[in-house]
């Protein structure tokens with residue numbers, strides 16, 4: 034692939050540097066992953082040339098018969114993964130999937146509830162610097178102060194008080210599973226719509242390893258590039274009514290048809306123009322991989338790795354927010370280590386360990402400094418690392434965090450990181 038960049042030396046240099054960075058770093062950002070060469074090839078394919086505004090069979094442009102096949106396949110595979118009634122694979126990103134859903138279900142000024150940003154929610158769940166906090170009245174629900182876990186009574190009290198039109202479940206930095214049936218009960222009691230943004234845990238939900246929001250939520254969004262291990266992008270899904278164990282009367286028959294049409298038209302022409310057909314084909318490739326038997330082993334290993342890493346950090350006297358992890362990530366509270374999230378992120382970066390600073394619940398530091406870091410296992414699990422490597426990684430992280438200014442320690446950890454990475458080759462086809 035790189036040979037085609039040889040006529041542009043500046044770009045070639047950048048591309049080579051990034052491959053090398055990915056190969057030689059412990060990638061522990063919970064929202065990142067490494068796509069397969071097949072996904073990469075589809076994302077770099079000639080489908081990037083095609084304008085295909087509209088939907089399969091109903092495009093605004095000629096010459097769409099081939100890209101229609103790619104989009105149909107992506108939709109079919111995604112519906113199969115989640116046993117969904119409806120899927121839209123066009124959102125360019127998770128944020129755009131959320132924007133399309135909020136703009137479908139709410140009018141400007143309407144009230145909705147989402148997990149507070151500083152308790153693990155996402156910008157699009159009501160942050161004042163995002164459209165979701167600017168167009169709507171967003172109320173954040175906090176975690177329980179003692180358990181640092183979801184508290185359904187707190188949610189219900191806020192619903193009672195604010196009478197929102199919609200409740201959003203799902204998060205960017207929450208390490209426990211969600212009981213969507215409890216949210217459904219609350220939504221039904223107060224006649225509220227229910228949505229899940231499963232961007233983070235979607236890959237594990239796909240394989241039945243975490244609770245599935247589709248039977249309970251009126252609509253579900255996801256990104257495709259995190260645990261689903263696909264190209265950067267978003268999707269919107271609606272589950273099958275007959276699966277719904279609560280017998281709720283939300284999306285049935287014609288109403289489902291109507292809702293799917295309004296979601297489609299909110300994505301395009303509502304907020305987007307031409308779909309990224311190369312990315313949609315790459316989504317189809319990734320969904321094919323998720324459907325394979327081997328993906329289950331991968332998803333199981335992500336969880337096992339996160340548990341071992343979290344347990345080992347606890348043994349090393351780290352506080353894990355909410356006491357542990359059920360999924361692919363953990364939030365490490367650094368208050369007892371006398372270092373901010375920002376300083377820890379910087380020191381770890383020097384040792385080729387990539388994490389992100391993250392607010393912890395009831396954080397007293399600003400979002401630019403923070404008291405914690407978020408650590409996730411999807412990317413290193415893709416490289417083939419298992420429990421044994423997670424123990425080593427916890428030790429390496431600890432060495433840096435207790436010696437953030439000791440250049441010798443950092444240099445030694447960096448050598449160990451590069452050595453460990455070399456045992457788990459990545460993109461060797463590209464170098």
Ligand SMILES: Cc1ncc(COP(=O)(O)O)c(C=O)c1O
Pocket residue numbers: 064125126127128129131155157203204205230231232233256266267
């Ligand atoms: C829960 C959640 N939703 C949505 C998004 C947005 O995805 P994107 O960055 O593709 O817009 C993220 C991204 O991290 C996320 O964590």
